[in-house]
Amino acid sequence: MCLAFVGGEMKIVDMSHDLSMLTPFWAGNPEFNFTILKRNNTAGGFWYESNAFQTAEHGGTHLDSPSHFYQGSWRTQDIPIKNLFGPGVVINVTDKVLTNPDYRVKTSDLTHWEANYGRIPRNAVVIMNSGWQYKFPNKNSVFNTSDAEDPSTYHFPGWHEKAVQWLVDNRKVNIIGVDTPSTDYGQSKLFPVHVILGRHQISGLENVANLDNVPTHGAIIYAPVVKLYDGSGGPARVFATYDDAAVVCSASRTSLGISFVLLLQCVIFLVG
Numbered sequence: 185m186c187l188a189f190v191g192g193e194m195k196i197v198d199m200s201h202d203l204s205m206l207t208p209f210w211a212g213n214p215e216f217n218f219t220i221l222k223r224n225n226t227a228g229g230f231w232y233e234s235n236a237f238q239t240a241e242h243g244g245t246h247l248d249s250p251s252h253f254y255q256g257s258w259r260t261q262d263i264p265i266k267n268l269f270g271p272g273v274v275i276n277v278t279d280k281v282l283t284n285p286d287y288r289v290k291t292s293d294l295t296h297w298e299a300n301y302g303r304i305p306r307n308a309v310v311i312m313n314s315g316w317q318y319k320f321p322n323k324n325s326v327f328n329t330s331d332a333e334d335p336s337t338y339h340f341p342g343w344h345e346k347a348v349q350w351l352v353d354n355r356k357v358n359i360i361g362v363d364t365p366s367t368d369y370g371q372s373k374l375f376p377v378h379v380i381l382g383r384h385q386i387s388g389l390e391n392v393a394n395l396d397n398v399p400t401h402g403a404i405i406y407a408p409v410v411k412l413y414d415g416s417g418g419p420a421r422v423f424a425t426y427d428d429a430a431v432v433c434s435a436s437r438t439s440l441g442i443s444f445v446l447l448l449q450c451v452i453f454l455v456g
């Protein structure tokens with residue numbers, strides 16, 4: 185296993201849902217539109233296709249700019265590119281959400297992660313994995329309601345504001361994300377998580393996909409949002425990269441003692 189330290193393979197994970205006519209949008213947003221302008225062989229003998237599309241900013245896999253809920257904070261084009269990626273931290277709460285769809289990620293979920301994997305790295309991209317990705321793109325399933333036009337009926341998990349404030353006060357994070365439609369849970373009325381993120385120039389990521397294929401720690405997550413001038417957010421092709429060998433070795437480190445044994449095995453392997 186420790187051979188991994190000297191011969192890893194880079195992996196990449198697509199963490200985005202398709203953006204399409206099927207994409208579920210929060211009540212009140214205009215319809216997504218996709219129009220084929222040209223899709224045919226031309227007189228010149230070559231194929232040509234081109235389309236026009238129209239979308240609200242906050243649907244599908246997308247980024248919330250800090251200005252979304254905090255006046256004067258960064259709009260989309262203002263966010264420095266260095267703030268659009270970072271070490272991935274995946275907080276798995278799928279078990280808790282099975283019995284409580286209104287679950288909010290707690291500070292103890294973060295300290296539990298740190299007990300297993302070490303301190304949350306600087307400039308981290310911290311994302312909740314609630315298992316919600318499998319509900320896409322069914323709108324009533326995603327918003328967990330029988331009336332997706334009434335946001336007061338939404339029931340899906342998100343972040344508790346105390347956990348987000350703990351990250352702001354004690355760690356340095358670039359982005360906080362979810363696999364659901366909002367960083368605040370579905371029953372939120374005042375969206376305190378959005379406000380804290382905006383006040384501290386932290387971006388949000390919503391409707392993230394494929395978290396089950398992203399290592400709990402050890403990946404780099406990128407959120408390249410479209411550079412929409414004056415935007416309060418925008419669609420993003422979110423993805424992660426990681427070295428599978430480094431992750432395997434690191435994940436197998438259940439104690440310092442075992443880690444030392446693995447290191448010894450590595451040395452033996454290299455010498456032998």
Ligand SMILES: [Zn+2]
Pocket residue numbers: 241242243246247248390417
């Ligand atoms: Zn949004």
